[in-house]
Amino acid sequence: MSGKTFHFAFGSYGIIHRSKELLVIKKNGGPYINRYDLPGGSLDEGEPLDNTVIREVAEETGLKITKS
Template sequence: MYHTAFGVYGILFQGNCLAVIKKKAGPYQNRYDLPGGSMEAGELLEDTLCREFKEETGMTVTSYHQLGTINFLYPWRYKETTMNNHICVFYQIEETAGAPISHVPQFDGQDSLGCVFLPLEQFHAANASPLVLKACEYGRKKQFIEKGQRITEWSVLSKPHVHESL
C-alpha cells in the first residue's frame, strides 16, 4: 500500500551552494532536505512555499518562480503502508530577505533543525533527500528535468551524523 505525500519546496542557491535544512523527522530524518512541506487548509501553493521557507530557514521569500512537479516512489513503512509516493512542486527562490537561521524555533510539526548553505558537491544519496539531489542536478545542468524517480532501496537514518559539522 502507498502513502501519498504532497509538498511544496524551494530551491535557493548562493553561488555554488544550496540552502538546505537539517531534517529531524519523516523519511528524510537525519539527512539534508529542501525547505518546504505540506499545504495547510486554504493555502495557495505560493502561500505554502513562503510559510514553510520562513518556518524552516528564517528567511522571507520575496521573489520566486515555479520550476515543475515530479514525484519520488520509494519503500518506507508508515502506518499501514510500505511505499511512499512523494509528490513535489519545486520553486526557484530568486530573492529572500533576512539571514538563514542555523537553529530555528521548534513547535509541534516543525521538522527542521535549521538551515545551512552547503556546496553542491557535498550532497550524495547517503546524506541527502532525493529532493536535494534533484536540486543539485538542476544547479549543475541549469535545467529542471520534470521526470519522476523510482528508488528501489531507502533507509531512514537513525543517527544524525550528517549534522555533526553544522
Template sequence: MNWQRHIGVYGICHDPATKKLCVIQKKGGPYDGMYDLPGGSLESNETLEEALKREFVEETGYQIEVVRSIGTADFLVEESKRNRCVHHIALYYEVLVKEGQARELPKKVSADSQVKPNDSGGVYWLDPSEASTVPLSPLVQKALDWLASGDLGVEAGSYSM
C-alpha cells in the same frame, strides 16, 4: 506495506557566487537526519506560494521571494521501519532570500489547527562538492541535478530508508 501519498512545495534557493544550496537538517519523517529542502505540505485555504513562504520561515527563518516554478518530480520512498511506502510528489520553485536577517526558528509550528514540533534542526548552506559525503534527501539530490543541468528529469526515483 501501507501506501501513502504526500504532495509538497519546495524551494531551491542557491547562492550564485558560491554555488551553495540552502538546505535544512531534517528532524523527523522519512528524511530524518538528512539534509532536506525547505518546504512541505499545504494547509487549508493556502496557495502554493503561501505554503512555500510559510514553510521557509518555519524551517529556515528566511523570508523569501518566489522567482518561478521549476517543475514537478516524484519519488517512491519505502520506509521499512514503518512498513509503508510514500509516493512523494514535489513541486519545485526557485526562490531568493529577501534582504535582512533570518529569524530564530520556532520550536513548535501549527498545521491546520494542530501544534507540532518543528521538523527543522536548522539551516545549512550546502556546497555541491559535499554532496557525496553527507546524507541527502531525494529532494536535495534532485535540486543539485537541476542546478547542474537545468532539468529535473521525468523519471520517478525509488529510495529505501
C-alpha cells in the same frame, strides 16, 4: 491488489541558491532524521503552492523570501 496501503501527500519545496550554494536543511526528526532536504512541506487546506513555500521556508530556516 496486494493489500498494501498507500498514502499520497502533496508538498511544495523551494530551491534557494546564491552564488554556487544551495540552501538545504538537516532533518532532525521523523523517518528522514539526519538527512538533508530542501526547505518545504505540506500545504494547509486551500493554501496556494507559492504561499506554502514562503511559509515553510520561514518556519524551517527563519528566512523571509518573496516571489520572483
